Amino acid sequence: MAVLKITLPELFIVLLPESLIMVFGVYILSKEPFNYKKIVIASLLTGVSTYIIRMLPIYPGVNMLFAAIICTCIFAWYNKLNIMKAVPALLVLLAVRLVTELLNVILITEILHLDLEELASNTAKKTLALFPSLILYFLLVLALYFLVYKKNKQKTEKN
Numbered sequence: 001m002a003v004l005k006i007t008l009p010e011l012f013i014v015l016l017p018e019s020l021i022m023v024f025g026v027y028i029l030s031k032e033p034f035n036y037k038k039i040v041i042a043s044l045l046t047g048v049s050t051y052i053i054r055m056l057p058i059y060p061g062v063n064m065l066f067a068a069i070i071c072t073c074i075f076a077w078y079n080k081l082n083i084m085k086a087v088p089a090l091l092v093l094l095a096v097r098l099v100t101e102l103l104n105v106i107l108i109t110e111i112l113h114l115d116l117e118e119l120a121s122n123t124a125k126k127t128l129a130l131f132p133s134l135i136l137y138f139l140l141v142l143a144l145y146f147l148v149y150k151k152n153k154q155k156t157e158k159n
Contacts, residue, residue: 009123011051013127017134018097020040023039028141029085029144046070049067093141100134101133
């Protein structure tokens with residue numbers, strides 16, 4: 001469970017950027033127009049909520065479920081996104097994030113031969129170890145942006 005606990009530096013260096021990427025991804029997949037102020041505030045709310053949830057003494061899968069419910073509430077209440085579009089988008093992005101984290105664990109343990117428990121006990125090393133999956137997550141969401149908006153642009157040009 002030590003891997004799930006995060007420190008304040010990790011909140012600012014990893015969790016808030018991850019939340020920002022996720023909120024942008026939900027907007028992209030929902031095909032909602034960007035409202036940058038709401039995206040930033042929703043990212044802060046999501047990041048802080050996730051931080052608080054991870055501090056609770058609950059099992060790893062349960063904290064992800066709570067975080068997804070809170071994110072959905074933020075998207076519906078604050079961002080006024082269509083819930084029928086936001087929920088599937090959030091689920092897709094959570095799946096993508098899990099895959100990027102799995103690939104990162106494989107990189108750390110199988111290729112770099114590092115011990116996860118040792119990394120989890122050192123905040124600086126743990127934060128650095130999270131960057132490859134965060135960068136991959138960002139690149140995948142960026143690719144989604146170009147795919148979704150390029151497809152929409154082509155549709156509008158045909159009409």
